[in-house]
Amino acid sequence: MDQINFWIGMIATVAFAVTGVLAISDRGVDLFGVLVLGVITAIGGGTIRDMILDVPAFWSISQIYIWVALGACVLTFVAESFFTQPQIYRTMLYIDGLGAALFGIQGADKVWNLGFGLPVAPVILGVVTAIGGGLIRDVLAGRKTLLMSHELYAIPVTIGCTLYVLALNYLPQYTLEASVVCMLAIFGLRVAAIHWDLRVPKLFITNKR
Amino acid sequence: MDQINFWIGMIATVAFAVTGVLAISDRGVDLFGVLVLGVITAIGGGTIRDMILDVPAFWSISQIYIWVALGACVLTFVAESFFTQPQIYRTMLYIDGLGAALFGIQGADKVWNLGFGLPVAPVILGVVTAIGGGLIRDVLAGRKTLLMSHELYAIPVTIGCTLYVLALNYLPQYTLEASVVCMLAIFGLRVAAIHWDLRVPKLFITNKR
Amino acid sequence: MDQINFWIGMIATVAFAVTGVLAISDRGVDLFGVLVLGVITAIGGGTIRDMILDVPAFWSISQIYIWVALGACVLTFVAESFFTQPQIYRTMLYIDGLGAALFGIQGADKVWNLGFGLPVAPVILGVVTAIGGGLIRDVLAGRKTLLMSHELYAIPVTIGCTLYVLALNYLPQYTLEASVVCMLAIFGLRVAAIHWDLRVPKLFITNKR
Numbered sequence: 224m225d226q227i228n229f230w231i232g233m234i235a236t237v238a239f240a241v242t243g244v245l246a247i248s249d250r251g252v253d254l255f256g257v258l259v260l261g262v263i264t265a266i267g268g269g270t271i272r273d274m275i276l277d278v279p280a281f282w283s284i285s286q287i288y289i290w291v292a293l294g295a296c297v298l299t300f301v302a303e304s305f306f307t308q309p310q311i312y313r314t315m316l317y318i319d320g321l322g323a324a325l326f327g328i329q330g331a332d333k334v335w336n337l338g339f340g341l342p343v344a345p346v347i348l349g350v351v352t353a354i355g356g357g358l359i360r361d362v363l364a365g366r367k368t369l370l371m372s373h374e375l376y377a378i379p380v381t382i383g384c385t386l387y388v389l390a391l392n393y394l395p396q397y398t399l400e401a402s403v404v405c406m407l408a409i410f411g412l413r414v415a416a417i418h419w420d421l422r423v424p425k426l427f428i429t430n431k432r
Numbered sequence: 433m434d435q436i437n438f439w440i441g442m443i444a445t446v447a448f449a450v451t452g453v454l455a456i457s458d459r460g461v462d463l464f465g466v467l468v469l470g471v472i473t474a475i476g477g478g479t480i481r482d483m484i485l486d487v488p489a490f491w492s493i494s495q496i497y498i499w500v501a502l503g504a505c506v507l508t509f510v511a512e513s514f515f516t517q518p519q520i521y522r523t524m525l526y527i528d529g530l531g532a533a534l535f536g537i538q539g540a541d542k543v544w545n546l547g548f549g550l551p552v553a554p555v556i557l558g559v560v561t562a563i564g565g566g567l568i569r570d571v572l573a574g575r576k577t578l579l580m581s582h583e584l585y586a587i588p589v590t591i592g593c594t595l596y597v598l599a600l601n602y603l604p605q606y607t608l609e610a611s612v613v614c615m616l617a618i619f620g621l622r623v624a625a626i627h628w629d630l631r632v633p634k635l636f637i638t639n640k641r
Numbered sequence: 642m643d644q645i646n647f648w649i650g651m652i653a654t655v656a657f658a659v660t661g662v663l664a665i666s667d668r669g670v671d672l673f674g675v676l677v678l679g680v681i682t683a684i685g686g687g688t689i690r691d692m693i694l695d696v697p698a699f700w701s702i703s704q705i706y707i708w709v710a711l712g713a714c715v716l717t718f719v720a721e722s723f724f725t726q727p728q729i730y731r732t733m734l735y736i737d738g739l740g741a742a743l744f745g746i747q748g749a750d751k752v753w754n755l756g757f758g759l760p761v762a763p764v765i766l767g768v769v770t771a772i773g774g775g776l777i778r779d780v781l782a783g784r785k786t787l788l789m790s791h792e793l794y795a796i797p798v799t800i801g802c803t804l805y806v807l808a809l810n811y812l813p814q815y816t817l818e819a820s821v822v823c824m825l826a827i828f829g830l831r832v833a834a835i836h837w838d839l840r841v842p843k844l845f846i847t848n849k850r
Contacts, residue, residue, distance in 0.1 A: 280693055
């Protein structure tokens with residue numbers, strides 16, 4: 224199980240770094256900026272989570288996350304024209320959705336196991352793990368953040384993390400099953416959102432004045 | 433006294449969440465963004481303070497702050513047209529000023545009692561407690577931050593926190609009285625600034641080139 | 642040696658505060674904003690580093706950094722027209738480069754001595770120490786950040802910190818010499834970049850679409 228988690232984590236890190244770089248590459252960013260912003264996309268959320276938890280940043284223990292993210296950034300920089308092909312880019316978005324699912328549930332799980340701020344903090348920090356890196360990247364790159372975009376990205380993560388925390392609380396004997404189901408729920412909702420280009424319905428948006 | 437503090441804290445949390453949401457609602461934000469940005473406005477400053485202090489985030493211990501902020505955000509979303517009435521909005525601004533006064537002095541007090549970086553840190557982190565959440569909200573929402581606005585908001589908080597730290601140092605027997613006086617000083621200055629639309633005089637502003 | 646480090650640190654703090662204020666003063670910032678953004682420029686990077694390291698913020702122990710930064714901000718505000726003279730401004734840029742060199746190597750050294758996330762974290766957090774404060778300032782002031790600018794600023798720091806970590810690892814008997822050499826390398830590259838207005842070559846920049 225740890226092995227599976229590790230490999231999905233690696234795939235998610237690559238996907239976050241690649242989509243992180245592609246999100247800003249149209250602005251003419253230099254290789255250094257690409258490395259910094261790509262790595263921040265991949266590890267920023269987990270870093271904020273660990274800072275709030277007062278535990279060492281996860282990448283200070285498993286530096287493989289940094290190396291893999293750096294490698295993915297260089298690759299994306301060099302092969303930008305490959306990754307911006309519509310079909311490839313779309314595939315990366317799906318893998319990015321898988322990454323968000325994994326990082327969200329892994330994050331919630333870590334917070335739960337530390338007994339930190341139960342039951343609210345695991346949900347909040349699960350979402351932070353999944354979207355925090357992208358938020359920092361967008362702020363540093365001067366882009367509109369996810370929070371202003373009406374995309375169905377953070378909402379699936381929030382639903383999944385909430386379900387997972389409910390399961391940890393009420394069905395503690397099914398922790399493993401719950402984590403898989405909740406990841407699949409997040410991933411499924413995200414895939415649907417990408418596939419049908421679903422957005423937050425107007426009813427749930429404040430009036431632009 | 434703790435009871436009074438608790439209730440003012442609750443009122444302040446509601447006011448910060450409501451004014452936090454209203455500050456961004458004219459940009460067409462979805463309900464998820466409203467919840468995240470409203471809650472960040474209410475608890476973000478205290479969270480940065482606690483991260484710098486290396487103590488657990490206050491809301492991981494008293495989760496009521498999160499629930500109250502979430503409730504206030506939903507209420508503001510649903511009843512947006514109520515809160516944007518000029519008279520109601522102005523009232524919320526006054527309560528927000530009371531919140532800034534309380535959060536600032538409470539923040540300075542927490543830092544002082546931990547003996548952290550005396551005497552400078554209590555003032556700095558008191559101000560961070562009061563304005564940090566709003567700064568993060570504005571950055572994530574792509575708005576101009578308070579620091580660029582010439583508003584008399586952070587300055588009253590800084591004056592109040594400085595006076596409070598001076599009182600803690602030179603008049604330790606009047607801690608309680610000092611906290612009340614300093615809160616009232618912040619609140620009074622803020623009320624005056626709102627009422628007469630006072631801003632930082634030109635003399636204290638750098639030349640726009 | 643500690644004495645020399647201390648004095649270079651003070652000079653660097655002054656330079657960071659002065660250039661930090663000058664970077665935003667053309668936007669019409671009030672004195673409070675000048676103080677906050679100038680101090681953040683000077684101590685922000687080290688603060689993020691210490692938060693990630695889970696150690697008390699360096700300025701909570703040596704408050705002199707805050708006082709010196711505040712003094713430099715007030716001075717810059719009052720004597721803005723002096724500092725914006727081309728010749729003086731250029732001199733400040735050189736001193737700022739010296740500051741970046743010192744803060745970067747000092748930061749990497751602190752992380753190394755704590756044995757935190759070796760060998761990657763000392764490089765990453767050395768760079769964060771040198772550029773983090775400027776990034777926060779730019780985000781709060783609504784400016785384009787360094788990461789989007791193609792300036793040769795962070796790259797020299799990264800090279801210097803990497804060389805320093807290599808030296809700490811492979812030539813532990815020459816720690817002192819290595820720190821001086823690496824600081825001079827950063828400073829020299831930065832001086833060259835300012836003097837000849839060097840920027841990241843187009844080859845290393847993504848295509849603007």
